Amino acid sequence: MIDSLNISVKKTAASRIGQLDFANIPFGKIYADHLFSAEYVDGEWKDPQITPYEDLRISPASPALHYGISIFEGLKAYKNDKGEVLVFRPGKNFDRMNISAERMCMPLIPESLYFEGLNALLDLDRDWVPSAQGTSLYIRPFLFSNDDYIGIRPSQDFKFMIITCPVGAYYAKPVKVKIETHYTRAIEGGSGYCKTGCNYGPAIYPAKLAQEKGYDQLLWTDGKEHKYIEESGTMNVMFVIDGKLITPSLEDSILNGITRDSVLTLAKDWCMEVEERRIEIKELISAIQDKKVQEVFGAGTAATIAQIERIGYDGVDYELPAVETREFSQKVLKTLDAIKYGHMEDKFNWIHTV
Numbered sequence: 001m002i003d004s005l006n007i008s009v010k011k012t013a014a015s016r017i018g019q020l021d022f023a024n025i026p027f028g029k030i031y032a033d034h035l036f037s038a039e040y041v042d043g044e045w046k047d048p049q050i051t052p053y054e055d056l057r058i059s060p061a062s063p064a065l066h067y068g069i070s071i072f073e074g075l076k077a078y079k080n081d082k083g084e085v086l087v088f089r090p091g092k093n094f095d096r097m098n099i100s101a102e103r104m105c106m107p108l109i110p111e112s113l114y115f116e117g118l119n120a121l122l123d124l125d126r127d128w129v130p131s132a133q134g135t136s137l138y139i140r141p142f143l144f145s146n147d148d149y150i151g152i153r154p155s156q157d158f159k160f161m162i163i164t165c166p167v168g169a170y171y172a173k174p175v176k177v178k179i180e181t182h183y184t185r186a187i188e189g190g191s192g193y194c195k196t197g198c199n200y201g202p203a204i205y206p207a208k209l210a211q212e213k214g215y216d217q218l219l220w221t222d223g224k225e226h227k228y229i230e231e232s233g234t235m236n237v238m239f240v241i242d243g244k245l246i247t248p249s250l251e252d253s254i255l256n257g258i259t260r261d262s263v264l265t266l267a268k269d270w271c272m273e274v275e276e277r278r279i280e281i282k283e284l285i286s287a288i289q290d291k292k293v294q295e296v297f298g299a300g301t302a303a304t305i306a307q308i309e310r311i312g313y314d315g316v317d318y319e320l321p322a323v324e325t326r327e328f329s330q331k332v333l334k335t336l337d338a339i340k341y342g343h344m345e346d347k348f349n350w351i352h353t354v
């Protein structure tokens, strides 16, 4: 184990930052100049280093390629008016990454490796953090099997990396979702609570089918009975019904979102009534019909809050209240943005400054 890292740094000879049009940043296409990496070999973490962003060499037999032995995280850094880099709740991603690591028989990532790697990388590539309101630097830490053995067993060698890419401000268009009652994303006893590669690939096909029918995303239901609401795409889902904030309770088929936790924390701080419990599709549909549903939205790092304007279920489309009337989620979005960009006191200690 590394107690105090000695990160070796090899800087790029030719920065690509000139290729980036900060006024028009394409999503997920341009990565910052450097990446952080470390190897896990012979039961030890080794070689923490920052190197120019470039393609990897990997064994064609790597279980990451064949069996999805890989996990990842997603978080964001913002720039405040003083030019400082503010990272939103990175400790939460660290904790969650190690929960995923355990489930996938991977070594835990030491806290020093994660934080010192993150700090050093963001410090070196700080010019890549855009500063306009709504923009940010997306941070993708990931860990994968680096074995050269094709058998199915717990892997022995791993690689941990962090890459980053700037993301532009985009108007988060309200989305239409379809309640999925045939396909399953995750089930009790499975790995739905982890950000592991194997949860995401198979979800693309059912989502594509729904997109062909005019929906943007799926609202997943429990894999056993398809009776209870779970979550949507890479967002947790939340409802304001009769003035109460209601969200599915965390089962092992639901990802424990950091945005979800932040929204719940704000709601409680504002003395709103909050319920984390199972929500039956039937209950939701009759609440919509009774006009008791005031707001429906997704919560996740990508959009923070994604308003849901329509829900399709069993061949019927249910329209939801106009986005302009949704006071709670609008206030949440404003407040989270103000905290992230350093415009509001960080009373919950969510910001990590680099």
Ligand SMILES: *Cc1c(COP(=O)(O)O)cnc(C)c1O
Binding pocket: 074, 195, 231, 232, 233, 234, 235, 236, 255, 256, 257, 258, 259, 260, 299, 300, 301, 302
């Ligand atoms: C990442 C993710 C979320 C949202 O988590 P955040 O920490 O808020 O970004 C929700 N559901 C799934 C399936 C996810 O992968």
